[in-house]
Amino acid sequence: MSYIAIDNLSLSFGDNKVLKDISLTIEKGELVTLLGPSGCGKSTLLRVFAGLEVFQEGQVFLDGEEISNVPSKNRNVGMVFQSYALFPNMTVYENIAFGLTIKKFSKSEIKQKVIAALQLVNLEDKADFYPDQLSGGQQQRVSLARSLVTEPKVLLLDEPLSALDAKIRKQLQIDIRDLQKKLGITMIFVTHDQEEAMILSDRVFVMSEGNIVQQASPAELYAQPKNNFVASFIGNYNIILADELKQLDRTFSPKSGSNKYAIRSETIHLEPIKGENVLHFQGILKEYTVLGSTIRCYFNAGAINLTVDLLNSEINIGELEGTSELYINKENIIAIDE
Amino acid sequence: MKTKKKNYSSYAILTIFSLYMIFPFVSTTLYAMSTDWSKTILPTDFTFQWFVELIQDPNFNSAVLRSITLTLTTLAVVLVVMVPTVFLVYMYFPKVDSFMKGLVLMPYAIPGVILATGLLRMYSGSSIPMYAVLVGGLFIGSLPFMYQGVRNSLESIQTKSLIEAAEILGANKLTAFIRIILPNIKLGLLITTLLIFSSFFGEFVLTNLLIGGRYETIRIYMLRRMNENGHLASAVMVSYFILLILISLIITYLTSSKRKEKMKRKAKKVTLKNKEDMTITPQ
Numbered sequence: 001m002s003y004i005a006i007d008n009l010s011l012s013f014g015d016n017k018v019l020k021d022i023s024l025t026i027e028k029g030e031l032v033t034l035l036g037p038s039g040c041g042k043s044t045l046l047r048v049f050a051g052l053e054v055f056q057e058g059q060v061f062l063d064g065e066e067i068s069n070v071p072s073k074n075r076n077v078g079m080v081f082q083s084y085a086l087f088p089n090m091t092v093y094e095n096i097a098f099g100l101t102i103k104k105f106s107k108s109e110i111k112q113k114v115i116a117a118l119q120l121v122n123l124e125d126k127a128d129f130y131p132d133q134l135s136g137g138q139q140q141r142v143s144l145a146r147s148l149v150t151e152p153k154v155l156l157l158d159e160p161l162s163a164l165d166a167k168i169r170k171q172l173q174i175d176i177r178d179l180q181k182k183l184g185i186t187m188i189f190v191t192h193d194q195e196e197a198m199i200l201s202d203r204v205f206v207m208s209e210g211n212i213v214q215q216a217s218p219a220e221l222y223a224q225p226k227n228n229f230v231a232s233f234i235g236n237y238n239i240i241l242a243d244e245l246k247q248l249d250r251t252f253s254p255k256s257g258s259n260k261y262a263i264r265s266e267t268i269h270l271e272p273i274k275g276e277n278v279l280h281f282q283g284i285l286k287e288y289t290v291l292g293s294t295i296r297c298y299f300n301a302g303a304i305n306l307t308v309d310l311l312n313s314e315i316n317i318g319e320l321e322g323t324s325e326l327y328i329n330k331e332n333i334i335a336i337d338e
Numbered sequence: 339m340k341t342k343k344k345n346y347s348s349y350a351i352l353t354i355f356s357l358y359m360i361f362p363f364v365s366t367t368l369y370a371m372s373t374d375w376s377k378t379i380l381p382t383d384f385t386f387q388w389f390v391e392l393i394q395d396p397n398f399n400s401a402v403l404r405s406i407t408l409t410l411t412t413l414a415v416v417l418v419v420m421v422p423t424v425f426l427v428y429m430y431f432p433k434v435d436s437f438m439k440g441l442v443l444m445p446y447a448i449p450g451v452i453l454a455t456g457l458l459r460m461y462s463g464s465s466i467p468m469y470a471v472l473v474g475g476l477f478i479g480s481l482p483f484m485y486q487g488v489r490n491s492l493e494s495i496q497t498k499s500l501i502e503a504a505e506i507l508g509a510n511k512l513t514a515f516i517r518i519i520l521p522n523i524k525l526g527l528l529i530t531t532l533l534i535f536s537s538f539f540g541e542f543v544l545t546n547l548l549i550g551g552r553y554e555t556i557r558i559y560m561l562r563r564m565n566e567n568g569h570l571a572s573a574v575m576v577s578y579f580i581l582l583i584l585i586s587l588i589i590t591y592l593t594s595s596k597r598k599e600k601m602k603r604k605a606k607k608v609t610l611k612n613k614e615d616m617t618i619t620p621q
Binding site: 050 | 517
């Protein structure tokens with residue numbers, strides 16, 4: 001049996017069904033992400049696992065034991081909140097020591113563990129500070145230390161980096177991943193940021209309207225989106241119908257049963273591609289945006305709008321005015337569900 | 339060079355307002371510090387005679403003591419009953435909250451005289467002592483301050499997240515409430531308590547109608563002495579007013595940003611002092 005298992009779980013708030021027959025498994029030491037737009041049920045699923053929401057149907061297992069009816073205080077899970085949820089009346093030291101005090105560790109053990117936790121998050125010199133004397137990033141580090149110090153079986157992180165600015169967020173992403181690898185702890189991370197999910201995760205569960213629509217490794221998810229929703233949520237995919245592709249190049253023959261196709265923006269080229277398995281057509285550049293190392297170009301190919309990402313170092317945007325020849329390797333045209 | 343134009347009309351309005359507010363207090367104080375003030379602009383003499391007489395009057399001291407006892411008893415009941423109630427409503431019965439918000443405003447809608455008459459009709463002659471009925475009546479009067487005060491305090495500290503964080507760390511609800519929530523709302527509670535204290539300390543209508551002369555509080559004492567001696571009544575009024583000013587100053591101090599800064603500086607000093615203790619290597 002997997003380390004974590006959720007079987008056919010459903011949850012409603014009144015008439016609103018928030019989680020619909022969800023099943024998933026997570027192995028020990030994995031870092032998985034629940035990814036999806038606001039209101040898709042990802043935080044609710046995490047809170048169900050923490051014992052903070054009551055569900056109507058299904059079962060939840062942790063380390064071989066059913067915990068569906070175990071109160072959150074007895075689940076031995078850690079949780080990091082988006083709002084940090086640090087206790088304002090306690091210093092950083094007291095915040096981290098809180099869980100150990102409740103579990104009745106001796107004073108010397110508490111001191112030793114708290115200091116180790118502080119060193120883990122590089123906040124040794126902030127032990128006597130109060131939460132409101134720390135920056136957002138520092139507060140989230142304290143929250144992380146407080147959750148880890150009790151050595152939980154699994155650490156749940158509910159959009160922990162959403163309230164931080166971009167630079168600190170990126171640093172903490174790296175720190176969290178390093179910590180997870182160093183401690184070998186199982187983590188479930190909730191985010192609506194696909195880039196964050198890609199950086200952090202071993203596996204990503206993409207959620208939409210209370211369902212898990214796809215679960216895969218970041219690379220697999222990016223290369224093989226299962227449907228329209230995943231393709232548009234994960235990357236800059238061009239979603240094109242079979243008939244439209246045929247209009248672009250008569251040599252295109254649709255796969256049986258597939259009417260919708262996804263093409264990643266970086267797989268459309270301006271230079272000819274060797275081989276016969278290539279779709280070739282013309283497009284007119286309408287607009288472009290410089291994104292740093294890449295330039296995002298918006299082409300019109302007949303009635304079809306296409307987004308194309310080109311390497312900034314390899315093209316001179318001035319030469320693209322007017323009509324351009326566009327090439328796509330047919331292997332990069334992915335059939336997706338409706 | 340342009341100079342900032344002085345807004346004289348604003349100063350004038352502010353001065354008139356200040357005079358309007360201060361003049362009665364200054365006049366009462368002067369009257370309380372004189373023996374004769376009838377045909378002159380200012381009193382002809384100054385004395386502390388009435389304040390001394392007041393302090394030496396055993397009835398005054400008893401009245402102050404009774405007012406304090408009544409106020410503290412009521413406050414104790416209000417705090418013990420209302421703080422957990424508001425917490426439970428806020429955390430676990432949010433649907434009841436909107437109903438409660440309306441309900442606690444009822445004391446504003448019912449005049450004190452009607453409340454007192456109702457209470458007298460209901461409880462006079464019953465085995466319940468009127469003192470307890472009075473405490474109950476004052477309890478109702480405190481609800482608008484108490485409910486909203488505690489609720490605002492709970493809202494300002496993200497109570498739900500804090501309780502959830504404490505529970506996940508292994509604490510039960512009671513421990514979380516006592517160790518996390520209460521210390522974080524204590525300032526709000528203290529301010530609400532002081533506001534209710536100042537309001538109950540000078541309460542007259544309910545006390546006079548329900549108990550009256552049988553339990554002479556400071557306001558009933560004031561009324562009695564006013565009929566005997568205006569100077570003495572003014573001295574009582576000034577003393578009472580100074581007490582209210584003191585309470586206001588305490589509230590202002592507790593909520594001041596300077597005090598918070600001072601506490602933070604104190605915390606930082608402790609950190610620097612303890613830095614050397616933080617070099618223990620984890621095993």
